[in-house]
Amino acid sequence: MNDNLLKHEEATTRPRDAVDSKSLPDPVVGYRRPSLGTQPDYLHSPYVSSISRSPRLPLIKLPHTLTEVTGPVFSPKLVSSATADLTTQHSGLAIGERIIVSGRVLDENGNPLRNTLVEVWQANACGRYLHKRDQHDAPLDPNFSGEGRVMTDENGRYQFMTIKPGAYPWRNHHNAWRPAHIHFSLFGPAFVTRLVTQMYFPGDPLLPSDPIFNCTADENARNRLISQFDWEMVQPEFALAFKFDLILRGRDETPFED
Amino acid sequence: MSLQATTWQTVGPYFRIGLQYLDTFDLAPAGTAGERFAVEGSVLDGEGNPVPDAVIEIWQADSNGTYTGASVDESSATFTGFGRIPADDDGRFRFTTIRPGQVPGPGGAMQATHLAVRVMMRGLLKGLVTRMYFPTDAVTSDPILKLIPEQRRGTLIAAVDSSRDATLLWNIQLQGERETVFFDC
Numbered sequence: 001m002n003d004n005l006l007k008h009e010e011a012t013t014r015p016r017d018a019v020d021s022k023s024l025p026d027p028v029v030g031y032r033r034p035s036l037g038t039q040p041d042y043l044h045s046p047y048v049s050s051i052s053r054s055p056r057l058p059l060i061k062l063p064h065t066l067t068e069v070t071g072p073v074f075s076p077k078l079v080s081s082a083t084a085d086l087t088t089q090h091s092g093l094a095i096g097e098r099i100i101v102s103g104r105v106l107d108e109n110g111n112p113l114r115n116t117l118v119e120v121w122q123a124n125a126c127g128r129y130l131h132k133r134d135q136h137d138a139p140l141d142p143n144f145s146g147e148g149r150v151m152t153d154e155n156g157r158y159q160f161m162t163i164k165p166g167a168y169p170w171r172n173h174h175n176a177w178r179p180a181h182i183h184f185s186l187f188g189p190a191f192v193t194r195l196v197t198q199m200y201f202p203g204d205p206l207l208p209s210d211p212i213f214n215c216t217a218d219e220n221a222r223n224r225l226i227s228q229f230d231w232e233m234v235q236p237e238f239a240l241a242f243k244f245d246l247i248l249r250g251r252d253e254t255p256f257e258d
Numbered sequence: 259m260s261l262q263a264t265t266w267q268t269v270g271p272y273f274r275i276g277l278q279y280l281d282t283f284d285l286a287p288a289g290t291a292g293e294r295f296a297v298e299g300s301v302l303d304g305e306g307n308p309v310p311d312a313v314i315e316i317w318q319a320d321s322n323g324t325y326t327g328a329s330v331d332e333s334s335a336t337f338t339g340f341g342r343i344p345a346d347d348d349g350r351f352r353f354t355t356i357r358p359g360q361v362p363g364p365g366g367a368m369q370a371t372h373l374a375v376r377v378m379m380r381g382l383l384k385g386l387v388t389r390m391y392f393p394t395d396a397v398t399s400d401p402i403l404k405l406i407p408e409q410r411r412g413t414l415i416a417a418v419d420s421s422r423d424a425t426l427l428w429n430i431q432l433q434g435e436r437e438t439v440f441f442d443c
Contacts, residue, residue, distance in 0.1 A: 038262050040383035047268075049381030052304035055440050056433050060406050062387070062443035065363045067374050070325035071317060072340035077331045078280075108261045121276025129272040133311070147275050183269065183276060191317045191374050192443055196385060198267040215383050216265040224264060247261045 030064030031192050031249040032108055037217035046211035048172050064192060071190040074117040079151045086122075086148045086162040094144035096125025096163025098239040101199070101227070104156045105186065108250030112156025118246075119149045119185040120160065127166030127180075136168050161239065167206055179206035179213060188248040199244045200226045266384035271311050273378070274344060282334055282341040285316065285355035290337040292321030292356030296425045297390065297416065300349045301377065304433035308349020312379035314430070316341035316355070318372075323359030357392055363401040370396035370403070372414075377430055387441045390428050391415045406439050413438045 042054035062068065087094040101120075105113045123129045123146060126138035130145050146165075150158045165180045181198040188194065200207060207213050207226070216222040233241030269277075286294060301309040318339050319325050328338045343353045355373070363369040371392045376385045391397050391414050403411050413436055416426035431438050 032263075035262060039265055040267075042383060042386070044383060047381070047383065050383060051381075052307075053309070053379060053381030053432050054383075055386065055437060056304075057410070057437050057439075059440050059442035062402065062405075062441035063364045064443065065369060065402070066325065066361045067317065067319075067369070067372070068443055070327075072330050072338060073327050075329035075331035077329075106261060108263055110261060119276050121273065123272075129275060131272040131275055133271055145275065147279070149276070183267075183273065185269075185273075185276060191376075192387075194315075194376060194385060195264055196266060196269050196378060197264055198270075212267060212383070215267075218265075221262060221265045224262075225267070247264045249263045250261075 028064055028066060028069050029251050029253050030069065031190065032252055034249075035218075038221040040215040041217075044211065044215040046173075047215060050215075068192045069190045071187055071193065074115075074151070074187065076115070076151060078117060079149050083147075083149045084160045086120075086144065086146065086160065088161075089145055089147075090143040092143040094124070094163050095141045096144070098161065099164050100159060100161055100230075100233050100235065100239050100241040101182065101244060102157065102159035102230070102233055102241065103227075103243050103245040105152045105158060105188075105246045105248065106156055107188070107193070107248050111250070112152070112154075113188055113248060114152055114154055114156060116152045116156070116189075116248075117149060117187055118152065118158050120162075120182055121148070122146045122162065122165040122182045123168055125163050125166050127168030138166070138168070164201070164240075167204075172211060177206050177209075179204040179210050184244075184246065186246060186248060193248040195246065195248055197246070198225060199242075201242065202226055202229055268380060268383050269313070269378045271380040273313060277313060277342065278344065279332060280330070280342050281344060283343060283353050284334065285318070285339070285341040285353060286337055287335055290320075290356055292358075294354060294356055294424060295392075296352060296354045297428060298350065298352045298419075298425060299428040299430065301345050301351065301379070301430045302349065302432065302434075306434065308345070309379055309432075310345055310347050310349050312345040312349070312351075312377060312430075314343050314345075314351060315376045315378070316343070316353070317374040318355065319358040319361050321356055321359050323361045325361070360396065365401065367399075367401045368396070370394060370400035372400075372402075375430075386432075387443050388430065388438055389414050389441070392426070393418055410437075410439050
Protein backbone atom coordinates (compact mmCIF):
# COMPACT_ATOMS: atom_id res chain seq x y z
CA MET A 1 0.00 0.00 0.00
CA ASN A 2 1.34 3.43 -0.78
CA ASP A 3 0.85 6.58 1.24
CA ASN A 4 -2.03 7.85 -0.82
CA LEU A 5 -4.06 4.76 -0.21
CA LEU A 6 -3.36 4.92 3.50
CA LYS A 7 -4.43 8.54 3.58
CA HIS A 8 -7.64 7.68 1.80
CA GLU A 9 -8.45 4.82 4.08
CA GLU A 10 -8.12 7.07 7.07
CA ALA A 11 -10.59 9.42 5.51
CA THR A 12 -13.06 6.84 4.39
CA THR A 13 -13.10 3.94 6.80
CA ARG A 14 -13.23 3.33 10.50
CA PRO A 15 -10.13 4.53 12.32
CA ARG A 16 -7.38 2.12 11.41
CA ASP A 17 -6.02 1.85 14.90
CA ALA A 18 -9.32 0.39 16.08
CA VAL A 19 -9.19 -2.75 13.94
CA ASP A 20 -6.98 -3.74 11.07
CA SER A 21 -9.13 -3.01 8.04
CA LYS A 22 -8.08 -6.25 6.37
CA SER A 23 -9.63 -8.30 9.16
CA LEU A 24 -13.00 -6.58 8.91
CA PRO A 25 -15.52 -8.17 6.61
CA ASP A 26 -16.48 -4.76 5.27
CA PRO A 27 -14.56 -1.78 6.58
CA VAL A 28 -16.34 0.80 4.46
CA VAL A 29 -18.75 3.08 6.30
CA GLY A 30 -21.50 3.97 3.85
CA TYR A 31 -23.55 7.10 3.42
CA ARG A 32 -27.14 7.55 4.53
CA ARG A 33 -29.96 6.74 2.15
CA PRO A 34 -32.47 9.55 1.54
CA SER A 35 -35.69 9.73 3.54
CA LEU A 36 -38.79 8.86 1.58
CA GLY A 37 -39.93 11.60 -0.79
CA THR A 38 -37.01 13.93 -0.17
CA GLN A 39 -35.37 13.23 -3.53
CA PRO A 40 -37.13 13.25 -6.91
CA ASP A 41 -38.21 10.10 -8.70
CA TYR A 42 -36.68 9.75 -12.15
CA LEU A 43 -40.08 9.70 -13.82
CA HIS A 44 -42.14 12.81 -13.12
CA SER A 45 -44.48 13.00 -16.08
CA PRO A 46 -45.46 16.69 -15.68
CA TYR A 47 -41.80 17.27 -16.64
CA VAL A 48 -42.20 15.93 -20.15
CA SER A 49 -38.51 15.28 -20.90
CA SER A 50 -38.37 12.83 -18.00
CA ILE A 51 -40.73 10.43 -19.81
CA SER A 52 -38.22 9.18 -22.39
CA ARG A 53 -35.14 9.77 -20.25
CA SER A 54 -35.98 7.96 -17.00
CA PRO A 55 -35.15 4.30 -16.44
CA ARG A 56 -38.06 1.85 -16.51
CA LEU A 57 -36.49 -1.11 -14.75
CA PRO A 58 -35.89 -1.15 -11.01
CA LEU A 59 -32.60 0.30 -9.81
CA ILE A 60 -30.21 -2.16 -8.18
CA LYS A 61 -29.33 -1.28 -4.61
CA LEU A 62 -25.57 -0.78 -4.46
CA PRO A 63 -23.70 -1.33 -1.21
CA HIS A 64 -21.12 1.42 -0.74
CA THR A 65 -17.63 0.16 -1.53
CA LEU A 66 -14.33 1.99 -1.71
CA THR A 67 -15.44 3.20 -5.15
CA GLU A 68 -18.49 4.99 -3.75
CA VAL A 69 -16.98 6.44 -0.56
CA THR A 70 -13.98 8.01 -2.25
CA GLY A 71 -14.20 10.88 -4.68
CA PRO A 72 -12.26 13.48 -6.63
CA VAL A 73 -10.36 16.23 -4.86
CA PHE A 74 -10.48 19.64 -6.49
CA SER A 75 -7.59 22.06 -6.59
CA PRO A 76 -8.03 25.55 -5.12
CA LYS A 77 -6.55 26.72 -8.45
CA LEU A 78 -9.96 26.12 -10.01
CA VAL A 79 -11.37 29.17 -8.23
CA SER A 80 -10.32 32.81 -8.11
CA SER A 81 -11.80 36.22 -7.43
CA ALA A 82 -12.86 36.24 -11.09
CA THR A 83 -14.80 32.98 -10.84
CA ALA A 84 -16.48 34.28 -7.65
CA ASP A 85 -17.84 37.45 -9.26
CA LEU A 86 -20.04 36.85 -12.28
CA THR A 87 -20.71 40.58 -12.69
CA THR A 88 -17.15 41.63 -13.54
CA GLN A 89 -15.86 38.93 -15.89
CA HIS A 90 -15.89 41.21 -18.95
CA SER A 91 -14.93 44.76 -19.93
CA GLY A 92 -18.19 46.24 -18.64
CA LEU A 93 -20.44 45.42 -15.71
CA ALA A 94 -23.16 42.81 -16.14
CA ILE A 95 -26.67 44.20 -16.46
CA GLY A 96 -29.13 43.27 -13.75
CA GLU A 97 -29.95 43.42 -10.09
CA ARG A 98 -26.63 42.73 -8.32
CA ILE A 99 -26.91 40.05 -5.62
CA ILE A 100 -24.60 38.28 -3.19
CA VAL A 101 -25.39 34.59 -2.76
CA SER A 102 -23.86 32.90 0.26
CA GLY A 103 -24.43 30.03 2.60
CA ARG A 104 -22.92 26.96 4.16
CA VAL A 105 -22.31 23.47 2.90
CA LEU A 106 -22.83 20.88 5.63
CA ASP A 107 -23.27 17.14 5.69
CA GLU A 108 -26.34 15.48 7.18
CA ASN A 109 -24.53 15.14 10.50
CA GLY A 110 -24.07 18.90 10.68
CA ASN A 111 -20.35 18.89 9.90
CA PRO A 112 -19.16 21.78 7.73
CA LEU A 113 -17.69 20.60 4.44
CA ARG A 114 -14.43 22.43 3.85
CA ASN A 115 -12.70 23.04 0.53
CA THR A 116 -15.68 21.77 -1.39
CA LEU A 117 -16.02 22.97 -4.96
CA VAL A 118 -19.29 24.77 -5.77
CA GLU A 119 -19.96 25.30 -9.48
CA VAL A 120 -22.79 27.61 -10.57
CA TRP A 121 -24.39 28.65 -13.84
CA GLN A 122 -27.41 30.73 -14.71
CA ALA A 123 -29.35 32.80 -17.23
CA ASN A 124 -28.78 36.54 -17.51
CA ALA A 125 -31.13 39.18 -16.10
CA CYS A 126 -33.39 38.82 -19.15
CA GLY A 127 -33.72 35.07 -18.79
CA ARG A 128 -31.33 34.16 -21.60
CA TYR A 129 -28.49 31.65 -21.36
CA LEU A 130 -25.23 32.09 -23.23
CA HIS A 131 -25.75 28.77 -25.04
CA LYS A 132 -26.26 27.92 -28.68
CA ARG A 133 -29.43 25.95 -27.96
CA ASP A 134 -31.16 28.75 -26.07
CA GLN A 135 -33.52 30.31 -28.62
CA HIS A 136 -35.46 32.53 -26.21
CA ASP A 137 -36.04 35.90 -27.84
CA ALA A 138 -34.37 37.93 -25.12
CA PRO A 139 -31.10 39.81 -25.41
CA LEU A 140 -27.73 38.40 -24.49
CA ASP A 141 -25.59 40.58 -22.27
CA PRO A 142 -22.04 40.82 -23.68
CA ASN A 143 -20.84 41.40 -20.12
CA PHE A 144 -22.39 38.30 -18.60
CA SER A 145 -21.44 34.66 -19.20
CA GLY A 146 -23.35 33.15 -16.29
CA GLU A 147 -20.51 30.89 -15.16
CA GLY A 148 -18.95 30.87 -11.71
CA ARG A 149 -17.32 28.72 -9.07
CA VAL A 150 -16.12 29.05 -5.52
CA MET A 151 -14.77 26.82 -2.81
CA THR A 152 -16.06 26.55 0.73
CA ASP A 153 -13.85 27.89 3.53
CA GLU A 154 -12.86 26.30 6.85
CA ASN A 155 -16.43 26.68 8.14
CA GLY A 156 -18.06 25.35 5.01
CA ARG A 157 -19.04 28.86 3.89
CA TYR A 158 -19.18 29.98 0.29
CA GLN A 159 -20.07 33.29 -1.30
CA PHE A 160 -20.32 34.68 -4.81
CA MET A 161 -21.54 37.82 -6.54
CA THR A 162 -23.88 37.72 -9.50
CA ILE A 163 -27.02 39.31 -10.92
CA LYS A 164 -30.50 37.99 -10.30
CA PRO A 165 -31.38 35.74 -13.23
CA GLY A 166 -34.58 36.31 -15.17
CA ALA A 167 -37.45 33.86 -15.64
CA TYR A 168 -37.74 32.34 -19.10
CA PRO A 169 -40.28 30.44 -21.18
CA TRP A 170 -39.83 26.79 -22.13
CA ARG A 171 -41.88 24.35 -24.14
CA ASN A 172 -42.84 21.82 -21.50
CA HIS A 173 -46.53 22.79 -21.54
CA HIS A 174 -48.70 25.70 -22.62
CA ASN A 175 -47.36 29.00 -21.30
CA ALA A 176 -44.61 27.29 -19.31
CA TRP A 177 -42.11 29.59 -17.59
CA ARG A 178 -39.22 28.57 -15.40
CA PRO A 179 -38.96 30.51 -12.15
CA ALA A 180 -35.70 32.39 -11.72
CA HIS A 181 -33.01 30.00 -10.55
CA ILE A 182 -29.28 29.41 -10.25
CA HIS A 183 -27.84 25.96 -10.96
CA PHE A 184 -25.48 24.53 -8.31
CA SER A 185 -23.11 21.58 -8.68
CA LEU A 186 -21.17 20.18 -5.70
CA PHE A 187 -19.07 17.10 -5.07
CA GLY A 188 -18.38 16.79 -1.37
CA PRO A 189 -16.06 14.09 -0.08
CA ALA A 190 -17.30 11.04 -1.99
CA PHE A 191 -18.70 9.82 -5.29
CA VAL A 192 -22.09 9.38 -3.60
CA THR A 193 -22.20 12.86 -2.05
CA ARG A 194 -22.46 14.54 -5.46
CA LEU A 195 -25.31 17.05 -5.67
CA VAL A 196 -26.64 19.05 -8.58
CA THR A 197 -29.57 21.27 -7.78
CA GLN A 198 -31.20 24.64 -8.41
CA MET A 199 -31.61 27.58 -6.06
CA TYR A 200 -34.83 29.58 -6.29
CA PHE A 201 -35.90 32.99 -4.97
CA PRO A 202 -38.44 33.68 -2.23
CA GLY A 203 -41.90 34.78 -3.32
CA ASP A 204 -41.49 33.78 -6.96
CA PRO A 205 -45.05 33.46 -8.37
CA LEU A 206 -43.86 30.86 -10.89
CA LEU A 207 -42.85 28.28 -8.29
CA PRO A 208 -46.27 26.59 -7.80
CA SER A 209 -46.59 25.83 -11.53
CA ASP A 210 -43.03 24.68 -12.20
CA PRO A 211 -42.81 20.90 -12.69
CA ILE A 212 -39.07 20.83 -12.01
CA PHE A 213 -39.32 22.63 -8.66
CA ASN A 214 -42.31 20.44 -7.77
CA CYS A 215 -40.73 17.11 -8.74
CA THR A 216 -39.81 16.38 -5.12
CA ALA A 217 -42.79 14.97 -3.25
CA ASP A 218 -41.78 16.19 0.21
CA GLU A 219 -42.89 19.80 0.55
CA ASN A 220 -40.27 20.73 3.15
CA ALA A 221 -37.49 19.24 1.06
CA ARG A 222 -38.56 21.19 -1.98
CA ASN A 223 -39.01 24.44 -0.07
CA ARG A 224 -35.40 24.18 1.09
CA LEU A 225 -34.47 24.95 -2.51
CA ILE A 226 -35.82 28.47 -2.01
CA SER A 227 -33.13 30.87 -0.83
CA GLN A 228 -33.82 33.42 1.90
CA PHE A 229 -33.45 37.14 1.59
CA ASP A 230 -30.42 37.94 3.74
CA TRP A 231 -30.36 41.43 5.28
CA GLU A 232 -27.09 40.70 7.08
CA MET A 233 -25.23 40.27 3.82
CA VAL A 234 -26.87 43.15 1.94
CA GLN A 235 -24.22 45.72 1.00
CA PRO A 236 -25.58 49.27 1.35
CA GLU A 237 -25.91 51.06 -1.98
CA PHE A 238 -24.38 48.09 -3.77
CA ALA A 239 -26.03 44.67 -3.69
CA LEU A 240 -28.93 42.68 -2.27
CA ALA A 241 -28.21 39.28 -0.75
CA PHE A 242 -29.70 35.79 -0.57
CA LYS A 243 -28.74 32.91 1.68
CA PHE A 244 -28.75 29.31 0.48
CA ASP A 245 -27.42 26.43 2.58
CA LEU A 246 -26.69 23.08 0.98
CA ILE A 247 -26.68 19.72 2.73
CA LEU A 248 -24.74 16.79 1.30
CA ARG A 249 -25.22 13.19 2.36
CA GLY A 250 -23.64 12.22 5.66
CA ARG A 251 -22.17 8.95 6.80
CA ASP A 252 -24.24 6.30 8.49
CA GLU A 253 -21.71 6.40 11.29
CA THR A 254 -19.22 9.15 11.80
CA PRO A 255 -15.82 8.56 13.32
CA PHE A 256 -15.90 11.99 14.98
CA GLU A 257 -18.61 13.48 17.14
CA ASP A 258 -19.37 17.21 17.24
CA MET B 259 -27.55 16.87 14.65
CA SER B 260 -29.50 15.39 11.80
CA LEU B 261 -30.16 17.20 8.57
CA GLN B 262 -31.61 16.02 5.29
CA ALA B 263 -29.60 16.07 2.09
CA THR B 264 -30.68 18.80 -0.32
CA THR B 265 -32.92 17.54 -3.09
CA TRP B 266 -31.49 17.08 -6.59
CA GLN B 267 -32.70 19.02 -9.60
CA THR B 268 -31.92 18.42 -13.25
CA VAL B 269 -28.74 19.88 -14.76
CA GLY B 270 -31.03 21.22 -17.50
CA PRO B 271 -30.04 21.84 -21.10
CA TYR B 272 -27.40 24.51 -20.52
CA PHE B 273 -25.00 22.86 -18.06
CA ARG B 274 -22.05 23.38 -20.36
CA ILE B 275 -21.94 27.02 -19.25
CA GLY B 276 -20.90 25.99 -15.78
CA LEU B 277 -19.36 22.58 -16.29
CA GLN B 278 -17.40 22.50 -19.54
CA TYR B 279 -14.27 24.16 -18.12
CA LEU B 280 -13.46 20.74 -16.62
CA ASP B 281 -14.21 18.60 -19.66
CA THR B 282 -11.70 15.75 -19.64
CA PHE B 283 -11.28 13.67 -22.78
CA ASP B 284 -8.06 12.04 -21.61
CA LEU B 285 -8.05 10.86 -17.99
CA ALA B 286 -4.56 9.42 -18.30
CA PRO B 287 -2.03 12.06 -19.37
CA ALA B 288 1.40 11.02 -20.62
CA GLY B 289 3.33 9.14 -17.99
CA THR B 290 0.31 7.55 -16.33
CA ALA B 291 1.05 3.91 -15.54
CA GLY B 292 -1.35 1.33 -16.87
CA GLU B 293 -2.90 -0.18 -19.94
CA ARG B 294 -4.47 2.54 -22.05
CA PHE B 295 -7.93 2.28 -23.62
CA ALA B 296 -10.33 4.48 -25.49
CA VAL B 297 -13.96 4.17 -24.45
CA GLU B 298 -16.65 5.09 -26.95
CA GLY B 299 -20.39 4.97 -26.86
CA SER B 300 -23.71 6.72 -27.09
CA VAL B 301 -26.33 7.83 -24.64
CA LEU B 302 -29.69 6.66 -25.99
CA ASP B 303 -33.18 7.62 -24.80
CA GLY B 304 -36.37 5.54 -24.67
CA GLU B 305 -36.98 5.98 -28.39
CA GLY B 306 -33.43 4.90 -29.19
CA ASN B 307 -32.52 8.46 -30.08
CA PRO B 308 -29.08 9.72 -29.15
CA VAL B 309 -29.06 12.28 -26.37
CA PRO B 310 -26.90 15.22 -27.42
CA ASP B 311 -27.19 17.11 -24.17
CA ALA B 312 -25.88 14.55 -21.69
CA VAL B 313 -22.70 14.65 -19.63
CA ILE B 314 -21.05 11.73 -17.92
CA GLU B 315 -18.64 11.85 -15.02
CA ILE B 316 -16.13 9.11 -14.31
CA TRP B 317 -14.48 8.10 -11.05
CA GLN B 318 -11.85 5.38 -11.13
CA ALA B 319 -8.84 3.95 -9.36
CA ASP B 320 -5.33 4.03 -10.79
CA SER B 321 -3.60 0.94 -12.17
CA ASN B 322 -2.71 -0.17 -8.62
CA GLY B 323 -6.32 -0.09 -7.50
CA THR B 324 -5.80 3.12 -5.51
CA TYR B 325 -8.18 6.05 -5.48
CA THR B 326 -5.37 8.56 -5.57
CA GLY B 327 -6.86 11.78 -4.29
CA ALA B 328 -4.61 13.79 -6.64
CA SER B 329 -6.07 17.26 -7.16
CA VAL B 330 -8.18 17.95 -10.21
CA ASP B 331 -7.25 21.18 -11.97
CA GLU B 332 -7.68 22.58 -15.45
CA SER B 333 -4.27 21.47 -16.67
CA SER B 334 -5.19 17.74 -16.67
CA ALA B 335 -1.47 17.08 -16.23
CA THR B 336 -1.82 14.22 -13.75
CA PHE B 337 -4.07 11.23 -13.34
CA THR B 338 -6.74 12.04 -10.76
CA GLY B 339 -9.33 9.37 -11.45
CA PHE B 340 -11.93 11.98 -12.35
CA GLY B 341 -13.27 12.74 -15.78
CA ARG B 342 -16.16 14.78 -17.16
CA ILE B 343 -17.17 13.99 -20.71
CA PRO B 344 -20.04 15.67 -22.55
CA ALA B 345 -21.89 13.82 -25.29
CA ASP B 346 -21.41 15.43 -28.68
CA ASP B 347 -24.17 16.67 -31.00
CA ASP B 348 -24.81 13.07 -32.08
CA GLY B 349 -25.10 11.82 -28.50
CA ARG B 350 -21.69 10.13 -28.63
CA PHE B 351 -18.98 10.25 -26.02
CA ARG B 352 -15.33 9.26 -26.22
CA PHE B 353 -12.52 9.37 -23.73
CA THR B 354 -9.23 7.67 -23.07
CA THR B 355 -8.08 6.27 -19.76
CA ILE B 356 -6.12 3.44 -18.19
CA ARG B 357 -7.52 0.18 -16.91
CA PRO B 358 -7.83 0.58 -13.13
CA GLY B 359 -6.56 -2.02 -10.71
CA GLN B 360 -8.99 -4.06 -8.65
CA VAL B 361 -10.40 -2.60 -5.45
CA PRO B 362 -12.00 -4.43 -2.53
CA GLY B 363 -15.77 -4.79 -2.32
CA PRO B 364 -18.31 -6.08 0.20
CA GLY B 365 -16.94 -8.75 2.48
CA GLY B 366 -13.41 -8.10 1.27
CA ALA B 367 -14.01 -9.83 -2.08
CA MET B 368 -12.13 -8.06 -4.85
CA GLN B 369 -14.23 -6.22 -7.40
CA ALA B 370 -13.61 -6.60 -11.11
CA THR B 371 -12.05 -3.55 -12.74
CA HIS B 372 -14.66 -0.90 -13.29
CA LEU B 373 -15.32 2.79 -13.72
CA ALA B 374 -17.97 4.48 -11.61
CA VAL B 375 -20.16 6.51 -13.95
CA ARG B 376 -22.75 9.20 -13.32
CA VAL B 377 -24.98 10.37 -16.16
CA MET B 378 -26.71 13.74 -16.09
CA MET B 379 -28.92 15.47 -18.63
CA ARG B 380 -32.02 17.53 -19.19
CA GLY B 381 -34.99 15.31 -18.33
CA LEU B 382 -33.09 13.50 -15.59
CA LEU B 383 -34.13 14.97 -12.28
CA LYS B 384 -31.27 13.26 -10.46
CA GLY B 385 -27.99 11.87 -11.76
CA LEU B 386 -28.06 8.21 -12.76
CA VAL B 387 -25.27 6.07 -11.35
CA THR B 388 -23.94 3.08 -13.24
CA ARG B 389 -20.64 1.28 -13.80
CA MET B 390 -18.62 0.28 -16.80
CA TYR B 391 -16.73 -2.97 -16.32
CA PHE B 392 -13.71 -3.92 -18.36
CA PRO B 393 -14.23 -7.24 -20.17
CA THR B 394 -12.00 -9.37 -17.96
CA ASP B 395 -12.45 -12.83 -16.49
CA ALA B 396 -13.04 -11.24 -13.09
CA VAL B 397 -16.53 -10.06 -14.08
CA THR B 398 -17.86 -13.57 -13.43
CA SER B 399 -17.01 -13.31 -9.73
CA ASP B 400 -17.62 -9.59 -9.17
CA PRO B 401 -19.63 -9.10 -5.94
CA ILE B 402 -21.61 -6.16 -7.34
CA LEU B 403 -22.49 -7.77 -10.68
CA LYS B 404 -23.78 -10.74 -8.70
CA LEU B 405 -26.48 -8.48 -7.24
CA ILE B 406 -27.89 -7.94 -10.74
CA PRO B 407 -30.22 -10.38 -12.57
CA GLU B 408 -27.94 -12.37 -14.84
CA GLN B 409 -29.57 -11.37 -18.10
CA ARG B 410 -28.95 -7.69 -17.37
CA ARG B 411 -25.31 -7.85 -16.27
CA GLY B 412 -24.02 -7.56 -19.81
CA THR B 413 -25.25 -3.97 -20.04
CA LEU B 414 -22.41 -2.96 -17.72
CA ILE B 415 -19.61 -4.80 -19.49
CA ALA B 416 -17.86 -2.99 -22.30
CA ALA B 417 -17.22 -4.78 -25.59
CA VAL B 418 -13.86 -4.93 -27.35
CA ASP B 419 -13.94 -3.21 -30.72
CA SER B 420 -12.50 -5.90 -32.98
CA SER B 421 -11.66 -3.43 -35.72
CA ARG B 422 -9.49 -1.11 -33.62
CA ASP B 423 -6.76 -1.51 -31.07
CA ALA B 424 -7.46 -0.83 -27.41
CA THR B 425 -10.96 0.51 -27.96
CA LEU B 426 -13.92 -0.41 -25.81
CA LEU B 427 -17.52 0.14 -26.79
CA TRP B 428 -20.19 0.82 -24.23
CA ASN B 429 -23.60 2.45 -24.62
CA ILE B 430 -25.78 3.93 -21.95
CA GLN B 431 -29.37 3.09 -22.72
CA LEU B 432 -31.99 4.85 -20.60
CA GLN B 433 -34.89 2.56 -21.52
CA GLY B 434 -35.78 -0.34 -23.81
CA GLU B 435 -34.72 -3.95 -24.22
CA ARG B 436 -31.08 -3.30 -23.35
CA GLU B 437 -31.77 -0.74 -20.63
CA THR B 438 -28.53 -0.16 -18.75
CA VAL B 439 -28.44 -1.24 -15.14
CA PHE B 440 -28.57 1.81 -12.90
CA PHE B 441 -27.87 1.76 -9.20
CA ASP B 442 -29.70 3.04 -6.18
CA CYS B 443 -26.73 4.22 -4.21
